[in-house]
Amino acid sequence: MAHDWAGKTLGIDFGTSNSAAGVAVAGKPYLIPIEQGAPTLPTSVFFGVGASQMSMGSAANRALIAGEEGRYMRALKSVLGTSLMGEMRMFLGEKMNFYDIIGAFLSQVKSRAEAQCHQTFDYALSGRPVRFHSADADRNARAEADLVECYMRAGFKDLRFLVEPEAAALASGVPRGPGLSLIVDIGGGTSDFCVFRMSDGIEVLANSGIRMGGTNFDKRLSLDHVMPLLGKGALIRNEMGKGAMATPNSLFQKLATWEQIPFLYAGDVKRDVAKMMRLAVEPKPMERLFEVLDMELGHEVAFAVEAGKIRSNEEDAQINLSIVEKGLGAPLTQTGMQTSLAKEVADIKQGALDTLTMAGCMPEDIVRVVFVGGSSLLRPVQNALAEACPKAELDYRDAFTAVVDGLALGSADPMRFGRQPAA
Ligand SMILES: Nc1ncnc2c1ncn2[C@@H]1O[C@H](COP(=O)(O)OP(=O)(O)OP(=O)(O)O)[C@@H](O)[C@H]1O
Ligand SMILES: [Mg+2]
Missing domain, CATH: 3.30.420.40 (ATPase, nucleotide binding domain)
Structure with a gap:
């Protein structure tokens, strides 16, 4: 050194x-x-x-x-x-x-x-x-x-x-031996994989990863279950002439994305939403959206989605939106959560399988899958990885450390x- x-x-x-x-x-x-x-x-x-x-x-x-x-x-x-x-x-x-x-x-x-x-x-x-x-x-x-x-x-x-x-x-404490282990680290922003064997030291066969994690789950759940209550897909009458158009999708994409929320609080966004509120076929959702921007409640909504996600891992739950409007909530059943996250979970499974290919091994060669990262606590993720490595023993380590x-x-x-x- x-x-x-x-x-x-x-x-x-x-x-x-x-x-x-x-x-x-x-x-x-x-x-x-x-x-x-x-x-x-x-x-x-x-x-x-x-x-x-x-x-x-x-x-x-x-x-x-x-x-x-x-x-x-x-x-x-x-x-x-x-x-x-x-x-x-x-x-x-x-x-x-x-x-x-x-x-x-x-x-x-x-x-x-x-x-x-x-x-x-x-x-x-x-x-x-x-x-x-x-x-x-x-x-x-x-x-x-x-x-x-x-x-x-x-x-x-x-x-x-x-x-x-x-x-x-x-840090996995995997014992020495010829068998291959797979680390699955599903965090907030990325999913990372490592195929390795423990001999004198650690022998890494492949590392790989994708930009997909718990914040993407939050975004998907928010877009599917919360943003419709705030006007996603709502119709806005044309100011001049007949007809109506749906609200712009990009606004809801940003509001559902943790790191982009602060950029929505600028005056021009609020002005646009105020105008849409006046012209909305059904004003209530747009009033809620205006409230969220005006009171800068975007992160509170994101935290509510995250808490709902974690609860719905255990039981049918609710995303509690009372910060936006008294009594407002979005039901989030276990099945609803799984359906919303199907693509994200499939991508993670594919990411793990691609890592095995890079390592030159077959799914059956993995004797142990070690789950780490907060989002590895999500059952659909665990189930998908268990399917991907059918012979592996499943090992859950300190997710956050x-x-x-x-x-x-x-x-x-x-x-x-x-x-x-x-x-
Ligand atoms: N019990 C749980 N069930 C499902 N998800 C959970 C649970 N607890 C925490 N999470 C999620 O885990 C994520 C945080 O995990 P972690 O702290 O491992 O990420 P990170 O290390 O900060 O992110 P990255 O490694 O991707 O940069 C968050 O998205 C959080 O919502
Ligand atoms: Mg991490």
Whole structure:
């Protein structure tokens, strides 16, 4: 190991939904409590009006839920590699873009870890999905370069990357043996796979992934079950002449997409919706939409969808929309959830099968499937993967900490486990 990285490298899992940091202590992962008493923190930020500092994690979520005035953002990782990265906005009286915002988030992770450990961390071993963007190699490379830039702004001198499913494999505790194991890491933004065998060290046969995770599930469920209550598909009378047209789909796509919600609160969107409300054949749904934009309730709606998704994994549930209108809810049965997510789940299954092909093995060769990532708790996902690997034993590891555990272990020797950023 290069000498000056020794003992100064922080393992960081910068996740779409949750982030965490850790180091190796006596050969075991030690997760640093970045938030009081918790090994992970929500990847969210809040810029309060009149505040001097950005708040992050649970504090940011609390500020949103308390209805404090300000700008909330979540799913920041999904913006990497997109043209939104460089868009400047005013926050805390300063012009900032997403490099600044993600940099500030990572900088706070760094300084809190340093305060907890009474030392400095100049270097990072960062997780990254195998593919930030499924089909577009250039975008994928741009996303990695964007993330490097964010780490530099956070004050790290240098970093190495370890792909997230391989990190989970490192920490999986799979015993030595000739059999092949498959890591299935379904997070908030991506699904990542790693086929490996444990011998003297970990022998990786293939890593692969697709841009599909829990935030995509939220989006699909929102579009199918909630957005119709807010005017998706509603008819708007033509201002001049006869006839009517459906509301523009792009508006609902954005409102159902975590990272795009803040961009809807601009005056011109509200003006357009106010006009549609006046001309709507049935005004009620458009009134609700106007309320959501005017009161900036888009994230609250997204949280309600996410909570409904998690509940409907166990029983027929409701998406509670009383924040929009007293008593308003959207039923979400277990079957309804499965039907809505059929394509997403099929894509994940195909992603796993493609990884087996890359590894040069057959589904029957997999002796163990290790599930990690919050969205691997979803039963339709588990069932699809069990079908894909019919001979495998199913192993459920710490859904929210397996990746950071591996990064913490790898941080003891980032030159061996990590790889240099591409550019
Ligand atoms: N019990 C549950 N059932 C289904 N989904 C869940 C459950 N608990 C959490 N989730 C979902 O898991 C996702 C977060 O998982 P996780 O923290 O592993 O993602 P992440 O590491 O932040 O994302 P990524 O690795 O894709 O960048 C969210 O979409 C959340 O809604
Ligand atoms: Mg993850």
